Amino acid sequence: MRASQQDFENAMNQVKLLKQDPGNQVKLKLYALYKQATDGPCNVPKPGVFDLVNKAKWEAWNSLGNLPKETARQNYVDLVSSLSPSSEASSQGKRGADEKVQESKDIVVTSEDGITKIMLNRPAKKNALTFEMYKEIILTLKNASTDNSAIAVFTGAGDYYCSGNDLTNFTSAAGGMEEAANQGAVVLREFVNSFIDFPKPLVAVVNGPAVGIAVTLLGLFDAVYASDKATFHTPFSHLGQSPEACSSYTFPKMMGSAKATEMLLFGKKLTAREAWAQGLVSEVFPDSTFEKEVWTRLRAYAKLPPNSMRISKELIRNNEKEKLHAVNAEECTTLKARWLSEECINAIMNFVSRKAKL
Numbered sequence: 001m002r003a004s005q006q007d008f009e010n011a012m013n014q015v016k017l018l019k020q021d022p023g024n025q026v027k028l029k030l031y032a033l034y035k036q037a038t039d040g041p042c043n044v045p046k047p048g049v050f051d052l053v054n055k056a057k058w059e060a061w062n063s064l065g066n067l068p069k070e071t072a073r074q075n076y077v078d079l080v081s082s083l084s085p086s087s088e089a090s091s092q093g094k095r096g097a098d099e100k101v102q103e104s105k106d107i108v109v110t111s112e113d114g115i116t117k118i119m120l121n122r123p124a125k126k127n128a129l130t131f132e133m134y135k136e137i138i139l140t141l142k143n144a145s146t147d148n149s150a151i152a153v154f155t156g157a158g159d160y161y162c163s164g165n166d167l168t169n170f171t172s173a174a175g176g177m178e179e180a181a182n183q184g185a186v187v188l189r190e191f192v193n194s195f196i197d198f199p200k201p202l203v204a205v206v207n208g209p210a211v212g213i214a215v216t217l218l219g220l221f222d223a224v225y226a227s228d229k230a231t232f233h234t235p236f237s238h239l240g241q242s243p244e245a246c247s248s249y250t251f252p253k254m255m256g257s258a259k260a261t262e263m264l265l266f267g268k269k270l271t272a273r274e275a276w277a278q279g280l281v282s283e284v285f286p287d288s289t290f291e292k293e294v295w296t297r298l299r300a301y302a303k304l305p306p307n308s309m310r311i312s313k314e315l316i317r318n319n320e321k322e323k324l325h326a327v328n329a330e331e332c333t334t335l336k337a338r339w340l341s342e343e344c345i346n347a348i349m350n351f352v353s354r355k356a357k358l
C-alpha cells in the first residue's frame with residue numbers, strides 16, 4: 001500500500017521526536033526524499049563550493065533524479081519507521097532507577113553511593129554537545145532532582161571534560177540555519193534553566209580542558225573540582241557568538257568585570273590554577289591523584305544529610321533565581337541573532353572545513 005499524505009505528515013512529526021541523532025547521512029537522505037516528495041526533481045542551482053552544507057543537501061536531492069513524488073513519499077515514510085526502534089521508548093522506562101542508568105551512548109548516567117554521576121561520553125569528539133545530548137541532560141537532571149541520590153556530578157570521558165557546543169549542530173540541521181537557530185535558542189533556554197533550578201548540590205569534576213558552554217555553565221554549579229590538566233576557554237568572539245549559561249552575570253560577579261572581560265570578550269584561556277584564583281574552580285588537584293581524591297571526597301559529601309544540603313542550597317539559590325532566569329532568557333535571544341550573523345556562520349564554516357581550530 002502506498003503511503004498517504006497523512007502517513008507522510010505523521011512521519012515528519014516522528015522525525016522531530018527522534019531522541020537519537022540518526023547521523024548526517026540519514027539526515028541528508030531524509031532531506032532529499034522530503035524535497036523530492038514535495039517539490040519533485042531538484043530544480044534549484046547547485047550551491048557554491050564553500051557553501052558546504054547546502055551543497056551536500058543539493059547533491060543528495062539531485063541524486064534522486066526523476067524519482068516520482070509518490071515513491072519518494074513512500075521511501076521517506078519507510079526510512080522514518082526504520083529509525084523509530086522500540087528501544088527509544090524502553091530506554092526512557094529505565095530512568096529514575098536507583099542503580100545503573102544508561103541514558104544513551106553519549107551520556108552515561110550511573111547512580112551509586114548517593115551520587116548521580118552524569119558522564120559526557122563522546123571522547124572521539126572531545127565530548128562536544130549535540131542537540132540530542134542537551135535534551136538528554138535536561139531529562140537526566142529532571143530525574144536526578146527526584147531520585148534518591150544526595151548529589152549530582154558531571155564529568156567527561158577521555159582526555160577532555162567537554163569541547164562545548166558541537167559546531168556541526170547548526171550546519172547539519174535539516175531545516176536550515178534559521179530553523180536551527182530558533183530551535184537552538186529554545187533548547188538552550190530550557191537546558192540552562194534545568195541547571196538554575198536543580199535542587200541538589202551539583203558538582204563538576206573537570207578532568208581535562210573545558211570549552212564554551214562547558215565553562216560558562218560552571219558558574220551555576222555548587223562546586224567545581226579540576227585536574228591541573230584542565231583549562232577553561234570561552235572563545236565566543238572568535239566564533240562570532242556571545243556568552244550563555246548566565247555567564248554574562250555570574251562571571252563578572254564571581255571574578256570582577258576586568259577578568260570576566262578577558263574571558264568572555266577576548267577569549268583568554270585560563271589554566272586550572274588561574275580559574276581557581278578567579279573563583280571559578282573550588283580546588284585543583286594533581287592529575288595523577290585527581291580521580292581518587294575527588295571521588296573519595298564526593299562519596300563522603302554524599303553521606304551528609306540530603307535534606308539539609310538541599311535546603312541550604314535553596315536558601316543560597318533563591319536570592320538569585322529570578323535574576324538568573326531573566327539573564328538566561330536575554331542571552332538566548334541575543335545568541336539566536338548571533339547564530340545567524342555572518343561572523344558566526346563564517347567561524348563555524350571555517351571549523352567544519354578544517355580551516356580553524358581554537
Ligand SMILES: CCCCC/C=C/CC(=O)SCCNC(=O)CCNC(=O)[C@H](O)C(C)(C)COP(=O)(O)OP(=O)(O)OC[C@H]1O[C@@H](n2cnc3c(N)ncnc32)[C@H](O)[C@@H]1OP(=O)(O)O
Nearest residue numbers: 124125126128163164165166167184187188212213357358
Ligand atoms: C542548543 C544549542 C546550544 C548552543 C550553546 C552554545 C555554546 C557555545 C560554545 O560552546 S562555543 C565553543 C564551541 N567549541 C569550540 O569552538 C571547540 C572546537 N574544537 C576545537 O577547536 C578543537 O577540536 C579542540 C581544541 C577542542 C581539540 O583540538 P585537538 O587537535 O586536540 O582535537 P581535534 O580537533 O582533532 O578533535 C577531535 C575530533 O573532535 C571534533 N570536535 C572537537 N570539538 C568539537 C566541537 N565543539 N564541535 C564539533 N566537533 C568537535 C573534531 O572536529 C575532531 O573530529 P574528527 O576526528 O572527525 O576530525
